[in-house]
Amino acid sequence: MMLSLLLTIPTLFLAPAALLLTSLPQSIAVTCPTLSDLEHDLGSTLSKGSSISASASDAPRWSLYGAPKPAFIVNVSAESDVVSTVRYCNKKNIIFLAQSQGNGWADTFRLGNCGLIINMAGLNKVAFNKYRTIASIGGGAQVKDMVLAAYNNGTRFSNPTCTCLGFLGAVLGGGISRSQGLYGQGVDQVLSLNVVTASGDSLRVNRRSHRDLWYAMRGAAPNFGIVTSAHVKAYPVPKDQNIAWEGAITFADDKLEPLIKAIRDLDLRPEMEIDFLFATSGPPLNTPAITAIPFFLDNASAARVAFASIFALGPLSDETKEVPYDHWGDFANSFCQKGMRKPAYGASLARQGLDPATWRAVYEEFKTFVARYPEAAGSSILAEYYPVQKAVAIGDTTSSYPFRDVPIHVVTIPVYQNSSFDVTANAWGARVRSLLRSTDGLDMNSTYINFAHGDEPLNEIYGKDLPELQKLKKRYDPQKKFNQWFPLA
Numbered sequence: 392m393m394l395s396l397l398l399t400i401p402t403l404f405l406a407p408a409a410l411l412l413t414s415l416p417q418s419i420a421v422t423c424p425t426l427s428d429l430e431h432d433l434g435s436t437l438s439k440g441s442s443i444s445a446s447a448s449d450a451p452r453w454s455l456y457g458a459p460k461p462a463f464i465v466n467v468s469a470e471s472d473v474v475s476t477v478r479y480c481n482k483k484n485i486i487f488l489a490q491s492q493g494n495g496w497a498d499t500f501r502l503g504n505c506g507l508i509i510n511m512a513g514l515n516k517v518a519f520n521k522y523r524t525i526a527s528i529g530g531g532a533q534v535k536d537m538v539l540a541a542y543n544n545g546t547r548f549s550n551p552t553c554t555c556l557g558f559l560g561a562v563l564g565g566g567i568s569r570s571q572g573l574y575g576q577g578v579d580q581v582l583s584l585n586v587v588t589a590s591g592d593s594l595r596v597n598r599r600s601h602r603d604l605w606y607a608m609r610g611a612a613p614n615f616g617i618v619t620s621a622h623v624k625a626y627p628v629p630k631d632q633n634i635a636w637e638g639a640i641t642f643a644d645d646k647l648e649p650l651i652k653a654i655r656d657l658d659l660r661p662e663m664e665i666d667f668l669f670a671t672s673g674p675p676l677n678t679p680a681i682t683a684i685p686f687f688l689d690n691a692s693a694a695r696v697a698f699a700s701i702f703a704l705g706p707l708s709d710e711t712k713e714v715p716y717d718h719w720g721d722f723a724n725s726f727c728q729k730g731m732r733k734p735a736y737g738a739s740l741a742r743q744g745l746d747p748a749t750w751r752a753v754y755e756e757f758k759t760f761v762a763r764y765p766e767a768a769g770s771s772i773l774a775e776y777y778p779v780q781k782a783v784a785i786g787d788t789t790s791s792y793p794f795r796d797v798p799i800h801v802v803t804i805p806v807y808q809n810s811s812f813d814v815t816a817n818a819w820g821a822r823v824r825s826l827l828r829s830t831d832g833l834d835m836n837s838t839y840i841n842f843a844h845g846d847e848p849l850n851e852i853y854g855k856d857l858p859e860l861q862k863l864k865k866r867y868d869p870q871k872k873f874n875q876w877f878p879l880a
């Protein structure tokens with residue numbers, strides 16, 4: 392089956408076969424097994440409730456652009472299934488990738504011809520200790536299920552906003568959360584991790600055992616292992632007090648500069664967070680709109696005082712209200728819609744990155760793009776501004792997330808159907824990112840890994856932790872089994 396071997400190798404590597412086999416960055420399967428091979432050899436070792444298929448619809452993706460194209464999907468239903476699958480793939484030289492909720496949009500997936508997705512979504516356990524201060528969660532737990540269980544048990548997590556996300560997918564890359572001002576970032580929520588390594592071994596990783604992995608996994612997990620379950624922090628709050636104040640406020644075009652300035656000048660206390668968004672009204676008019684979405688972990692009267700400078704600008708509309716914890720993510724549900732092509736581009740900013748002139752230029756880029764390309768009218772530019780006091784106080788050295796002191800993360804999201812538009816969309820995303828970086832106020836270009844595109848130099852994503860992470864990568868994954876997500880090697 393030389394044919395399948397050749398097809399998976401970039402022409403760069405076309406060299407004598409013997410050399411190839413030792414120099415390839417990933418182990419390449421020479422022959423793909425058939426589905427029935429898999430069912431026979433792997434299926435017999437999996438637990439009840441798991442399944443194997445060849446249908447990509449068993450592991451749907453948020454973005455079809457750059458999406459991994461698996462030959463096989465294994466729905467696991469027990470932690471031991473992950474071990475069995477990794478060992479099987481290693482034995483057969485099959486490239487594999489763990490998928491939780493499939494929201495990752497990286498342009499770095501390279502599954503080859505026989506690639507296999509380990510669909511973790513079935514590992515969705517959520518259980519609390521009796522004080523509701525610690526939750527035991529499955530490796531594929533979805534934010535939605537965790538929030539609902541927490542709310543109904545009188546507690547809460549420091550979780551990402553959109554409830555369609557895999558909790559660990561977001562958290563292990565740093566994890567930004569609207570309550571992080573009180574509780575810290577995602578990586579600070581983790582108490583222990585059960586990890587399946589590149590060799591298919593199971594390790595318990597925490598501050599006392601495997602300390603180097605404890606550091607590496609909290610910031611760069613997808614390069615080091617698959618987390619099959621974890622213990623994470625929860626924060627008891629009586630159900631009737633488990634509320635925040637949030638909602639959309641829209642502004643006329645000519646309020647953009649004062650809005651950016653007012654956001655920049657906010658005293659962003661730990662209870663506060665604010666997003667702002669450029670999006671259109673949708674078809675047929677596709678009118679561009681400027682929307683701010685403030686968040687406050689307290690009641691409405693306290694919130695309106697904290698955000699008084701924003702209201703003073705005279706918004707066109709105001710939908711802010713007190714919202715119970717189990718509905719905090721509702722406003723963003725439309726963002727969660729799976730499908731379409733979304734080659735998103737991230738850039739992180741210091742507070743000074745809220746430069747009115749730059750943001751005017753960014754808004755003009757947005758308006759021009761959606762006016763010229765109605766097929767991409769669902770595109771948007773989203774900025775999220777977080778209080779970082781708590782994350783900075785917790786400190787930098789215990790995890791490998793490099794940007795604790797960086798408060799603003801922006802993502803430019805072209806959204807469209809037809810791959811013939813990829814070139815135009817990518818050029819736009821990269822152009823907006825450059826504009827934002829021109830006044831980012833940082834010492835170096837930086838991008839939150841979970842908002843990154845895939846074309847960045849690695850130090851923009853891993854920051855000062857890059858050398859240490861690359862050293863650990865050599866030790867823990869010398870054969871580069873975990874090389875699908877902004878690969879370190």
Ligand SMILES: Cc1cc2nc3c(=O)[nH]c(=O)nc-3n(C[C@H](O)[C@H](O)[C@H](O)COP(=O)(O)OP(=O)(O)OC[C@H]3O[C@@H](n4cnc5c(N)ncnc54)[C@H](O)[C@@H]3O)c2cc1C
Nearest residue numbers: 489491492493494495551552553557560561567618841876
């Ligand atoms: C609509 C939307 C809203 C978002 N909002 C936020 C937000 O509020 N805060 C925030 O921090 N980020 C946010 N993000 C970014 C988000 O963190 C990333 O998209 C993240 O990759 C999603 O994880 P997932 O499990 O859903 O996706 P997946 O694509 O399944 O996973 C992403 C990566 O993590 C790896 N991975 C997943 N689970 C595990 C595991 N158990 N062990 C090891 N590796 C694992 C996968 O292999 C993959 O490389 C948002 C993204 C979207 C699309």
Ligand SMILES: *[C@@H]1O[C@H](CO)[C@@H](O)[C@H](O)[C@H]1NC(C)=O
Nearest residue numbers: 442444449450466510512513
């Ligand atoms: C695999 O899991 C997904 C959820 O992630 C589900 O939609 C799909 O039906 C499952 N496939 C099979 C064959 O059980």
Ligand SMILES: *[C@@H]1O[C@H](CO)[C@@H](O)[C@H](O)[C@H]1NC(C)=O
Nearest residue numbers: 517518519520539540543544
């Ligand atoms: C409380 O959490 C437990 C898990 O610890 C869960 O099984 C239960 O459904 C939750 N209670 C409610 C009312 O949701």
Ligand SMILES: *[C@@H]1O[C@H](CO)[C@@H](O)[C@H](O)[C@H]1NC(C)=O
Nearest residue numbers: 688689690691692693694696
């Ligand atoms: C709202 O919160 C403020 C500050 O926490 C508090 O002083 C006030 O009593 C609260 N008001 C209501 C109506 O609960």
Ligand SMILES: *[C@@H]1O[C@H](CO)[C@@H](O)[C@H](O)[C@H]1NC(C)=O
Nearest residue numbers: 766807808809810811812813
């Ligand atoms: C995609 O765009 C190309 C070029 O504009 C066009 O020829 C093709 O018909 C489009 N495909 C679909 C499915 O719309």
Ligand SMILES: *[C@@H]1O[C@H](CO)[C@@H](O)[C@H](O)[C@H]1NC(C)=O
Nearest residue numbers: 824825826828829835836848
């Ligand atoms: C940072 O980004 C800008 C804009 O994309 C680019 O021009 C510049 O070269 C980058 N700087 C570095 C050090 O890579």
